[in-house]
Amino acid sequence: GAVVSQHPSWVICKSGTSVKIECRSLDFQATTMFWYRQFPKQSLMLMATSNEGSKATYEQGVEKDKFLINHASLTLSTLTVTSAHPEDSSFYICSATGLAVYNEQFFGPGTRLTVL
Amino acid sequence: QKEVEQDPGPLSVPEGAIVSLNCTYSNSAFQYFMWYRQYSRKGPELLMYTYSSGNKEDGRFTAQVDKSSKYISLFIRDSQPSDSATYLCAMSAAGGQNFVFGPGTRLSVLP
Numbered sequence: 548g549a550v551v552s553q554h555p556s557w558v559i560c561k562s563g564t565s566v567k568i569e570c571r572s573l574d575f576q577a578t579t580m581f582w583y584r585q586f587p588k589q590s591l592m593l594m595a596t597s598n599e600g601s602k603a604t605y606e607q608g609v610e611k612d613k614f615l616i617n618h619a620s621l622t623l624s625t626l627t628v629t630s631a632h633p634e635d636s637s638f639y640i641c642s643a644t645g646l647a648v649y650n651e652q653f654f655g656p657g658t659r660l661t662v663l
Numbered sequence: 664q665k666e667v668e669q670d671p672g673p674l675s676v677p678e679g680a681i682v683s684l685n686c687t688y689s690n691s692a693f694q695y696f697m698w699y700r701q702y703s704r705k706g707p708e709l710l711m712y713t714y715s716s717g718n719k720e721d722g723r724f725t726a727q728v729d730k731s732s733k734y735i736s737l738f739i740r741d742s743q744p745s746d747s748a749t750y751l752c753a754m755s756a757a758g759g760q761n762f763v764f765g766p767g768t769r770l771s772v773l774p
Contacts (some may be wrong), residue, residue, distance in 0.1 A: 551706075553706075565695070581762075588769075590751070590752070590764065590765075590766040590767050591707070591764055591767075631741075638704065640706050640707070642706075642707075644762075650695040650712075650755065650757070651697065651709060651712050652697070652709075652753065652762050653709060654699070654706035654707045654708070654709075655706050656705060656706045657704070657705060657706045659704065
């Protein structure tokens with residue numbers, strides 16, 4: 548199957564700092580990438596959908612100025628959590644679909660963010 | 664009514680049992696159906712992908728889709744402790760967008 552990577556896998560930061568998470572499709576061109584948030588023992592919560600070269604579409608209740616998403620190439624999307632606070636601590640997962648895998652969605656391994 | 668419903672479990676079975684996981688949905692436009700397995704603190708892993716109605720088998724896993732009943736199932740034969748995970752169903756209409764996920768079923772296979 549197609550491979551999606553995420554970096555870093557775990558990040559700890561101080562309150563008020565910004566954190567960038569990278570999501571890469573390694574062996575296919577990702578025309579669409581999705582960003583999810585997941586709290587312990589809860590299901591995936593879609594935060595936003597980004598199409599390559601376009602502005603991301605955010606789900607209701609997700610602050611676009613706090614969670615900046617960039618999808619500048621067919622293999623890379625980034626999520627930047629700006630001015631992070633302890634309540635932003637969560638598991639962030641990206642997924643991708645695209646050319647040759649149009650009707651399937653492949654997930655990255657996730658990034659655990661801890662804000663102190 | 665939620666667009667996709669799934670029994671959250673948790674579901675506990677003894678090793679070697681046959682496991683049946685199910686989802687129901689309301690949108691008749693869905694044509695692509697997926698099952699994902701998610702281990703704790705890991706990203707979901709695509710297990711099975713089916714298009715329209717019918718069955719698909721891969722090793723110990725069988726996916727069934729009944730579009731007339733808007734019901735999909737994943738069967739796991741000879742379940743193993745390593746199958747203990749959360750199983751998510753997902754579906755989409757044609758076009759590669761608007762994937763909808765079920766809330767997931769937590770499965771524990773006891774040795």
